[in-house]
Each structure stands twice: as C-alpha cells, then as structure tokens.
Amino acid sequence: METFAQPKSQQRPPPNQRIIEFDALRGVAVIGVVWMSVYAFALPAQGYHNPSVWGPGLGEASRLDRIIWAVNFVFIEDKFRTLFAMLFGAGCLILLERDGERKKGHPVRAHYARMAVLFAIGAVHSILFASNDVLRVFALAGCALPLLTVLSARSLFAICVGFIAVHVGGGVVALGASVLDYYQGRPGSDASLLAERLFGSNPASVQYMLDQGREGWEERIARSLTGLRSQLSVIGSAIPINLAAMALGMGLWKSELLQGKWRLFLLQRCAAICALAAVPALLGLAWWVSDNGFPASIAGMVGLVLSAPFDTALGLAYAALAMAFFRKEGALRERLAAVGRLSLTNYLLTSVILAAIFASWGMGLFGEVSRAQGFAISFVPIAAMLIWSTLWARFAGQGPFERLWRSMTKLLS
Incomplete structure (x- = not known):
C-alpha cells in the first residue's frame, strides 16, 4: 500500500509504540456509543427506533424529539457502534500479530482467553446494568477473527x-413480511402484530417495558438470569453485522489507514466518498x-436492517476523517486518546452512571424524560x-477493567 502511505520522512516509528490517532x-x-445507549436506559424499548412511541406527554413525541431522532438516525445510531467494532477487530489483529512475533505461548489460545474473559465481563454487565451490552457480541464474533x-x-x-449482505438478507426475511402487510393493509397479521409489539405503540407492550425498566435491583437480576437463553438469539442475530465491522477494521489496519500512514488527501477523499454514499441514503430512509x-x-x-450498509459506510467516513484531524497535536486529541486507552472501563462506567440516573435504585428517571432530555443527559x-x-x-496508566481483562487472560492462557 505504498501509494497510500506518507513520505518516509513522515512515517511513524516502530509499530510497538502507541498510535495516538488510533487511541x-x-x-x-x-x-x-453513549449518545444512543442513553435511550436504552431512559425509554421503553419500542421508543429506541420509533420516536412516535414515547415523548414528553402521554407517549406523544414532540417536534424536537423527532428532529433529534432524525439527526441521531442519520449521523449517530450504529455509526459509532460500527466504529467501536472496527477498532475492536483492528485491536485483536494487533495483539494476534504481536503475540505471534513474541512467540510467547500460543497467540490463538491467548486470543480465545481474551474473548472468554470479555464475554464474562459482558455477561455480568448485562445482568447488573445494560441489556443492550455489546461486549458479549464482540466476544463471540471475535472468536472468528483468528481465521481472518x-x-x-x-x-x-x-x-x-x-x-x-447476510445481515440485510436475514433481516429482510425476518421483518419483510410486516412491511408487505403494512402496504397491503393487513394490520392484524401475525407479522404486523409482532412488529407493533417490538417497534410500535402497542399499549400492553409499552407498559410491559415500562414496568421492566422500573423494576428493582433484585427483580432485574432475577429476570436477567432467567432470560439468558432468550438473549442468545438476540446476540446471535447481531454477530454478522459486527463481524462485518471487525473485518473492515482489520482490513483498514492492514491497509495502514488506522496506522496513520495514509496521505491526508486520501483520507479526505475516502471520508467524502463514504459520506456521499451514506448520508443521502440515510436521509431518504428517515x-x-x-x-x-x-x-x-x-x-x-x-432501524435494524436497511440502514446497516450506510451505517458502515459512514462509520468508515468518520474513521478516515478522524485519522486526518487527529494528526495535529492538541488538548482535545490528548483527552480523547486517554478516553480511548480506557475504552473498556469507560464503556462500563457509562452504564453505571446512566443506571444511577434512570434505574429505580438511582434517581428513577426511566420513562420520565423525552428523547431531547435523554440526549442532554448523555453528556453527563x-x-x-x-x-x-x-x-x-x-x-x-492502564484502566482498572483493562487491567482485570489482561490479568484474567494471563491466568487462562
């Protein structure tokens, strides 16, 4: 990839040093990720993808709520989860390559130990705080990465x-019937009723999710433990799209974009092309x-299917744009790099803070805020x-959960 690289005088020193743009x-x-996670903590599940389900009064969404939904849908939702997964894939590739170079133990064995520990952390996280935990999906999808x-x-x-393509095809098979029934005027079909329970304003379904979000600590733990089997299907359905992002991240590392070696104009061109491909399509879907x-x-x-290719493209645009922007030293770059070095700890800390704000054992604001108010709270x-x-x-130096992850991996490998 020499045509993409910077002049030799500007290239980075050895790969064992941290790349601050990557961090x-x-x-x-x-x-x-926080800008969307807040809605999983603040609103009934049906309101995550549908702004008409919940708002400041009797479930009615305000015009501001709908505008914020549109901005989130086009520019935020799943773009940063995609970016997070991309960097996870690149990070796994880096560790697999380094373990192989050092020839200390078996790199694949160490990788699977990392994934096992990460899955365990994610399982505890989901039981205690966040039903929308992505660590378990990352861990399971990550098991395929050594093959890539x-x-x-x-x-x-x-x-x-x-x-x-697998994700979109599977989603069309699973949800396509409800769209056809909508246009054919069959609101009472099984597919339509299921869609209404999951993404609509069905009163009983919304009330069920409100009751669930307001449950106490012991009730949440008991429900989470008994529902582990049903969660596996949800986790499994998310593996293809996350594997897509991880493979993309690995490819971007091998092509040296994430190593900070692409020329500035190529980064800008990549960002522009991806954004031009994604943003009009996402606006059309909205x-x-x-x-x-x-x-x-x-x-x-x-929300779940048709936006996926464009979410990935815009996530790539963000990656290229950020790698260009972060070449310049500055306080913002340093702060963001520190956040990135503690990414696991910060991801978990976010759930603790949001749970303290919205859960019944905290401030109890679940179901009491609008989408606009939830977005404002995300900045806490x-x-x-x-x-x-x-x-x-x-x-x-290393974050507490990064240290725990590393220590437990050593024990297992």
Missing part, C-alpha cells in the same frame, strides 16, 4: 461486504419512516470520561 479514534467511538488474520486487506473488505407516520413495521426494518457520562480518563491515564 483518539477509539475515544470518539466510546463517546458516540491471514487474509489481505482486499479480502477482508470483501468479507465485510459479505457479512453485511424521510420514508417519517412520511408514513412512523409505522412499526417500517421503523423496525429501517461523556463529561465524566473526558475528565477522569486523563487523570487516571497520567497517574495509573
């Missing part, structure tokens, strides 16, 4: 496209949902990350 990009990903390490960047990009009055069948199909954990990460990284 800062990971920090951006962790912060971006021998592939070229071009092959990894092809794998990414293939997994996106208009389709809104123009039809936010029907449950279309909201679910658009973001501010906490930006403040504490720099101090912790400066005086203690």
